[in-house]
Amino acid sequence: MDSFLITDKDLFVKTYQDFLDAISEMENVDVFYDKTDVTKLWLNFVGALIYNLDFTFLDANLSEYELEDINQVDRYIPIEVSKKFFFTKWDDLIERLKNSSSKITLFTSGTTGQPKRVIHSIQTLMRQVRIDSRFVNSKWGFTYSPTHIAGIQLFLQAFSNMNPIVDLFEKNKDYVLLTLLKTQLTHISGTPTFYRLLMPCNVELPSVIRVTIGGEKSNYLLVNSLSTVFPNARINNVYASTEAGSLFSSSSNGFNIPEIFKDLIKIEDNEIILHNSIIGGIGFNEEWFQTGDLIKWINEKEGLFEIISRKNEMINVGGNKVNPIEIEDIILKFENVKNVLVYGRPNAVLGQILVADIVLLSTQITFDEKKLKKYLNDKLQPFKIPRKIYYKENIEVGKTGKIKRI
Amino acid sequence: MNKKEKLLKIINELVSSKHPNLIIPNFNDNYDLRKDLGLDSFDLAELTVNIEDEFNIDVFENGIIGTTNEIIEKLVI
Numbered sequence: 001m002d003s004f005l006i007t008d009k010d011l012f013v014k015t016y017q018d019f020l021d022a023i024s025e026m027e028n029v030d031v032f033y034d035k036t037d038v039t040k041l042w043l044n045f046v047g048a049l050i051y052n053l054d055f056t057f058l059d060a061n062l063s064e065y066e067l068e069d070i071n072q073v074d075r076y077i078p079i080e081v082s083k084k085f086f087f088t089k090w091d092d093l094i095e096r097l098k099n100s101s102s103k104i105t106l107f108t109s110g111t112t113g114q115p116k117r118v119i120h121s122i123q124t125l126m127r128q129v130r131i132d133s134r135f136v137n138s139k140w141g142f143t144y145s146p147t148h149i150a151g152i153q154l155f156l157q158a159f160s161n162m163n164p165i166v167d168l169f170e171k172n173k174d175y176v177l178l179t180l181l182k183t184q185l186t187h188i189s190g191t192p193t194f195y196r197l198l199m200p201c202n203v204e205l206p207s208v209i210r211v212t213i214g215g216e217k218s219n220y221l222l223v224n225s226l227s228t229v230f231p232n233a234r235i236n237n238v239y240a241s242t243e244a245g246s247l248f249s250s251s252s253n254g255f256n257i258p259e260i261f262k263d264l265i266k267i268e269d270n271e272i273i274l275h276n277s278i279i280g281g282i283g284f285n286e287e288w289f290q291t292g293d294l295i296k297w298i299n300e301k302e303g304l305f306e307i308i309s310r311k312n313e314m315i316n317v318g319g320n321k322v323n324p325i326e327i328e329d330i331i332l333k334f335e336n337v338k339n340v341l342v343y344g345r346p347n348a349v350l351g352q353i354l355v356a357d358i359v360l361l362s363t364q365i366t367f368d369e370k371k372l373k374k375y376l377n378d379k380l381q382p383f384k385i386p387r388k389i390y391y392k393e394n395i396e397v398g399k400t401g402k403i404k405r406i
Numbered sequence: 407m408n409k410k411e412k413l414l415k416i417i418n419e420l421v422s423s424k425h426p427n428l429i430i431p432n433f434n435d436n437y438d439l440r441k442d443l444g445l446d447s448f449d450l451a452e453l454t455v456n457i458e459d460e461f462n463i464d465v466f467e468n469g470i471i472g473t474t475n476e477i478i479e480k481l482v483i
Contacts, residue, residue, distance in 0.1 A: 172440055197447055199469045225469065318447060348466035349451040370423075387452040 005039060006139075006183055007167035008175070013039045016162050020093070023047060024086045028078040034058040038146045038167065042155060049100040049122055050093075051081050056105040057147040065330075065379040066115060094160050098126060106149060106280075108242035109314060109321040118242050120280030125149075126156055127278075128246050135161040141180065141188035143168045144319075149242045150214060154189055173198055180205050188230075189238075191215040191319030192222055193350050201229045214238040214246070215319035216351045217307065218253065239272075239307060241291055243279040254304045270294050271311055315344035315352055320383040322354060327386065330379055334372055336361045341395045342386055356386035359395055367391070409461070409483040416456045417474065420449055436475040457481070 004016050013019050022043055029047040030040070031054060041057075048055035058067075087093040100122045107115040140158040142165050144151035151169075158165045166183050168176050168190075176198060180188075185205075189212035211226055211233040218237050226235055238249040247265065248258050257265045264275040272291045279289050292312045295305040315322045324342035331340045339359040344352035360367055369389060376385045407415070410433060421428050421443050428444070430437055439445045445453065454466045457477065465471060465480040 174441070193447060196470055197450075200472070221468070318451075345455065347451045348454055348464055349447055349470060353451045353455055355455075373423075382448060387448060388455045 002162055003164040005165050005167060006179075007038075008171075009167075011039055013043065016090070019043070019046075020087055023050065023093075024084055026081060026084075028080045029053055030078050032056045032058070032077065033147070034060050034062070036060045038169075041146055042159070045152075046093075046097065046159075047081070049097045049102050050085055051079075051083075052101045053079055054103040054105070057152065058107060059145065059147050059381060061381050062115075063379050063381070066381065090162055094131065097122060097160075104152075104280075106147070106152070106242060109323045109326070118280050120245075124278070124280050125152060125245060126160070128153065129157050129160050131160045135163060138163045138186045139166060139183055140164070141166050141168050141176075141185050141190070143188065143190035143194045144215075145169065149245050150189070150240060153240075153245050177201065177203055177205075180208070186210065188212070189214065192218050193318035195222055195226055196349060198229070199225050201225070203229065205230050206232050208233045211235045212238050212249070214240050216316050220253075239293075241274075241293070243289060243291070244274055245280075247274075247278075253306045254298045255306065256303050267295060267305065270296070272307075315342075315354060317344070317352055317354055317383050318350040320381075322384050324354075327354070327356070327376075327380070327384055330376065331356060331358070331372070331386075334375055336365050336367055339395050345388070353388065354384070354386040355388045355390065357390050357392045357395060359392050409481065410478070412460055413457070413477065413481065413483065416460060417443070417453070420445070420453055420456070424449065430474070433474055433478060436473050438473050440472065 002016055004013055004019050005011060013022055023046065026047050029051060030044045031048050033041050033044055033056065035041070045055055087096070102122060104120045104122065104125060106118050106120065108118055109115065138158070138161060140154060140163055142151070142154060144154060146152070146155065146169065155165065164183070166179060166185055168179065171179070181203065184207040186207060187210045188208055192213055193216065195213065208230045209232055211230050213222070213236065223235055227233070234251065236249040236251055237253065238246050239255055240246040247261065248255055250256070261278065264278050266273050272293045272295060274289045274291060276284055276287055276289060292310050292314070293307055294309050294311050296308045298304040298306055313324055315324055327342045328340050331337055331342070337358055338361045341357040343355055345355045347353040372389070373385065414430065414433065418429050421430070425444055430443070437443055439450060439453070450466070450470065454464060458464050461481055463481055465477050471477060471480065
């Protein structure tokens with residue numbers, strides 16, 4: 001059988017046959033996964049689906065502070081499984097997954113400051129998965145975090161078609177380009193930040209037929225550079241969210257709501273609103289879900305729009321959503337900080353970089369910025385830490401009395 | 407402090423915060439920001455902001471650049 005995962009790490013599961021063998025030998029399932037071993041993560045995820053066990057994805061680099069609000073009962077309880085499953089045909093395994101009743105929990109940045117729980121069924125996660133003979137020879141570049149929705153959906157797409165997955169997550173430019181050439185990859189999906197870090201790029205990668213850009217706003221400059229590197233690829237922007245997964249795509253910045261979603265996605269006050277039947281809305285009781293993503297009409301008659309910003313104050317840092325209020329709360333607890341404002345500043349590498357304006361309690365004391373960075377490092381994932389600090393005399397307050405973030 | 411010395415200071419401050427024993431003495435050699443200096447995407451983003459604050463030029467505006475020589479070229483210093 002074909003390779004399952006192509007990576008620079010040593011693997012005990014190299015092929016899809018190894019994967020099937022490991023499933024049939026499974027004695028227990030880790031239903032709460034927060035480690036970095038991606039093979040074990042996927043094995044346990046698929047195992048949980050087969051046994052109809054609920055499964056939780058969590059970033060491996062979350063700190064205890066960030067985990068504080070997550071129920072300890074959820075944490076690491078391997079579940080023993082006695083009945084064995086032997087799948088002789090791949091289709092049987094996929095059919096079993098598709099009908100699983102497992103609830104799948106992911107976390108995203110919440111508006112209140114603590115990670116927000118989003119509970120999916122496998123049916124919503126696999127809604128966009130295409131199982132088709134067209135994908136027989138596909139090889140997928142895996143650039144997303146395996147615990148985030150884009151990574152989970154990409155895994156399910158590749159896995160369902162038994163396609164090799166090429167691990168490119170957090171790899172450097174030389175490794176990525178060399179691996180793309182060596183493996184003759186056909187499909188790659190990543191954030192604008194991932195692609196920007198491949199530039200400038202003098203190689204051509206003709207084997208790639210599909211390039212997908214998602215997670216942040218893309219731009220023409222990037223798409224132009226990508227069409228030179230991937231001359232045979234169709235380049236698509238995709239709109240997705242943790243709540244709904246991938247929803248629609250387009251070869252330009254303009255999106256249309258696809259026909260199948262015409263009654264389930266609407267635009268109200270320039271905001272994208274989703275019906276609860278298409279989101280991972282287990283436990284979500286409202287009929288409609290407000291995404292907070294704001295659009296601008298390109299051609300309202302034809303239903304063509306582009307996504308311009310967010311209604312709430314989330315900042316997108318290289319494809320990761322950051323809630324500035326969460327960061328401000330933590331910085332305020334640090335010694336000699338009187339007031340703080342965290343915001344995003346446009347940046348050519350990450351799209352936006354996190355910046356903090358700090359007002360000190362006393363300017364007589366030397367502020368230890370290194371100590372602050374270390375304090376934040378202990379409490380937050382790296383992308384949530386402001387990379388630039390400016391010292392201010394005061395922080396401007398807008399007409400509404402709220403701090404002006406932009 | 408001339409412009410090259412200012413740039414050297416900006417780069418060394420960032421590099422030494424990650425790798426305390428690593429310092430580049432001057433720009434006689436060309437350093438790859440990622441391979442030689444071990445900077446990741448967040449560091450590169452921080453570097454662009456620090457350079458922009460000092461020189462008013464976004465060196466990465468037209469695409470990511472890879473080496474210290476390329477920064478010097480962009481800044482024309």
